[in-house]
Amino acid sequence: MGGGMELLDEPTQMITIDDGSTIEVHQAYASPTPIAFPAMWAMMWANSVVGSGDYPGIVDALLSDENFEELFGDLASGDEEDEEYFVCANLNEIPYEYVEDGIDDCGDNSDEEFVCDDGESIPPHWVNDGMEDCANGEDETSGQAEQLDVYIYMG
Structure with missing residues (x-):
């Protein structure tokens, strides 16, 4: 298409926005690649x-x-990206050596022992692993997703 755009001989559509205003939309063929x-x-x-x-x-x-290797670097050497990381509950990643070291490295304490309601402690990798390890199952928090309605107002 060469970066051009061609309007189609199709009827236009009128879209009504929440505030009552409308916008006219034309269909067109255009290259998905900018010029x-x-x-x-x-x-x-x-x-x-x-x-x-x-x-x-x-x-x-x-x-x-x-x-x-001098030109492009040693591809065989282990990069930090090759290391295994622990994924925290807040989705931060820390090296496994920081897990259960007594310091909250994740920022949400998910890298340290999880304390059940009855006082029992379990390792962090047992939390949300699909098996209830605490007596009341509080180490498994994943459940049905809730519907979330999002309204966008432009004005």
Whole structure:
């Protein structure tokens, strides 16, 4: 489509907004890709093949006598991203070595022991694991999702 837009010969639709105002909507064919994207893709492709600045291109890296690890880094070395992390109840992630260390590393204390209503303590990985480990089942809080109505007012 080349970044152009073509209005369709279809009837328009009138949409009524909550405040009573209306908006007329036309259907159109348009490229899902903005006009500048093909140029950006061409530049990225050229930089990856030919190279850019201090960074070699793919051809240079494959045909040269230079050490691949020196050019691109050691892919075999363990990055921090390869580590296993504990996912807190608030969705923060901490290294497993911080779990049950007596310090609230998550910020919501979900990395420390969970205390049941009867005083029994259970490890944090037993909470919300699908099995009721506390006598009254309070370690399992997941249930049916509640319906939430969202109203947006624009004015």
